Amino acid sequence: MPGHDPRRGLDPVRVAEVMVRPLAGRGPGRRGSGYRVGLRWVLTAAHVVRGAEGGTAGVRFEADRAAEWTATARVVLASDKADVALLEIAGSVPLDGHATGPEPPSYGAVPDADVVLPCSAMGFPRFKLREDRMRLLDDGSASQYRDSCHATGITSVLSNRREGTLELAVTPPESDAEPDRSPWEGMSGAAVWHDGTLVGLVSAHHRTDGLGRLAAVRVERWYGLLTGTELAVLRECAGLPASASGLVRLPCPGTATPGPAALTHLPDRLPLRELNGLVGALTDLPAVRNPASLALLLDSVDPVVSAMSPRSPALRPDLFGILGTCLRYPGTLDQLLEAIRLLEGDSAGVARMDQEAVELSRRHRRADGNR
Template sequence: MTSAAWHARIRCGPRTGSGFLVTERHVLTCAHVVHRAESAAVDVTFAQLRGAERELTARVVGHGGWAGHDTDPGDLAVLELDRAVPLKPAEFAAPSDAYGDPPRRLIAYGFPHHYDEGTLAEYRATADQLIAGEWVQLEAWAGHGQPLAPGFSGAAVTLADTGQVVGMVSAAARRPDVRNGRMLPAHVMARYWPPLGALIPTPEYERHDKERLRALVEAVARQDRLECRPEQLYRDAVGPLGPPVPAHGFRSLWDAAWYLLSEVPDGAAVRRFTARLADFAAAAPTRYALRSWPPSGPDTRPGPRPAERPAWAPILVEIAPSGSGDDRFLVEVSVYNGRHRRLVGSRTLPAGRVRGYALERIDEAFYDLDPDARELIAFVLPRRWLNTDVARWARSADDDSPLGSFAPVVVLDLERRRSGMLQRKLTQQWRRLDTRDKGRLHQVRCDALGQDPTKLTVGLRSGGADIVGFGIPPRTDAGRRLFAASLNAPVPVLIWPRSGCRGGPSHTDCRGRAFLDRLTAHLADLPPGELPSFVHGLRQEAYASDGPEPHWAHDLALLWEDPRCLPDPVAYQHSPVG
């Protein structure tokens, strides 16, 4: 067979056009060639074949939404043959291969009147600029030869030296003395028929990568409720300095993904797109597959660690007011390996959906942890939520055991997390702590509620404590003021019981006092860097305890903040929720 064997003549009623084979049973042509396919059969003839094999019938199984006018976009139709043909389908060139300096010579194989076996026309692309985001202008290679004429519509435009397809003829000049026309580039055709994207070469990604991506994107698109817009996902993928959304917008999620693959130079942008899209997939396997796409790509996880005790690898859960209402919160779940941060999910949700969403994404974040990592779940909470018992949240819908029994759980204060001054001072404080075997504990007892909060802040800043232990929770105005005073100082650790004081006016039989006494005894020789593990062990004891009295640490809360293992995250700046 010659390289021209996959060119086809298309007849639909009185119209004759061209087409080309792209799979063993699919032919592409212009929509205007077969726009009467409902009332007339589509006949497909492969001129290079002989005998009964050359004549086939076909039906239209896909189209680009062409509305019927010459300047309407989407002039593409996909034909499915009644049987497979013994021909090797067309091969495609990369989108940029149609252009060059000097220009590349392009060949169109069409079937104008009186040319049943087809004829050739030589053209070149005027420029790589798309007209109306859809077409490339063609101009004749020379001032003589075959012009584009009726019958060339749907013809493959190929590179003269390789025979690879770069586009399809969609229109010719109305005047015979004007020798130009229009081509629908191959990468534009793939917007309208997604399977074509796998056949068109793109930088970095192979055919199987693109087929997998299309299947995943379409799985998300089929969801009954999809809470994201392609345009915003695209902006998040390219960043504020990346190419803008094209003027024609995006017809679908796949349209946005394909645009990133075929027209955006930054090869990593499509991976950022898949990671962001994953957060909106309803099925957990789909979310994980999107985050790990492409499966053939390099493994970005860190290699084996040395034999010494590894550093913390936190899963960060940040819950912040969204600004769109008192009952709505921005929830972001990230996972760290060293200073590398990967966003697992980011959604704006009503308060009632925060817990379920956070737990689901925490579970998925464990996929990204190095096997030797010391997992740590860190909740960054608004100050009014600091007393929320996140450690007792059921681990999952199928497991009622507390999250704090599964892994170390700590909380952080959202306001302090966002203060550059305090983060710097905390880092300096931890460097000093690294040189000591144990931390210094400052107690705030129940009978100290009347002390001056400002004096407490100044005293803690002077370096008198590394840990502040409270005998009371932040549930009263006085208690909250002392908590705020401690958070305004660079104290890395705060510990308190979530339940209130039970003692009388003298506090001689005070549960808060007993809590602090036990805490002091247990922390006497413990370095602050090991507190998450220590408290995790205490919680496991408390959750398993079945004695007549609650374990002294059954409602212990731990605020533990080391900025060195939680570097400032680079969060998405826009919400793609429509």
């Protein structure tokens, strides 16, 4: 593709599942996440590989897919202070379509300002543990595996300033069944992306922040926390710029976040494709997926909406019908979205809903202006 930068953005084939066997007699094995930043190099969090037996860990890519491969990797750098580690893969490795292997990503720094930015990360948290009934263990029970989680959300840049981390607000898992283990366990080491640029690594889930918040060590903090020798290793092997001034400086938006979009100007009939983005965002919200809370939301707006909406047992067709009814009664769609904000609170899902509403509003203001 002309002009395409192969370093830009999260590439799922480079996402690593990191498997650690601790020293004998020192507890069970651990799982973490990582990202391949070169032919033989994988970035992850230092605490994931702490105490690894023989100073090695297993890495797996594209699990249970046609391109799956696994390898042993040696820990060549692990800084507890910066919570970053670099692994070197042993043996033969795939080139992933590149003559010399995958290129390093672009590394960046977020603006230190009153902004809220979209972000994403991909890893293997504990709540993605699944049973594989096609593969039975010797005792007849089903084997287990962890599926991937593509966590998308927002980072409120001025949060966690004392800790020096990025706070990621993401869609939370629906349950927290193990009080002694975080459902996000195993997500540590996942690369955090904004605008196609690697800006951090997931480092912790603070239980007091709730299930929808993760903390990530910032790339720019590495320059103050790592030794000169450690930075030289990351520069040589992972493509990290020699100094913080070499990081991509991501632009600061003019406003922190767009305010809720007013939708009263929308026509009373829209093609379903125009509502698809907003419906997709709504289906990710727990308050909308739950029939009881959805009924409460509908009761909070004009009664004609709940009375006249075409109802379907399937959520997506139901939402298309609800939004279609709201469009015929100006102001009720804004009432519905405001009720959702009140019930859901500040979450990545609500931010996505608002983004879709803003885009829907802009499209039809432009359309009106072109008539």
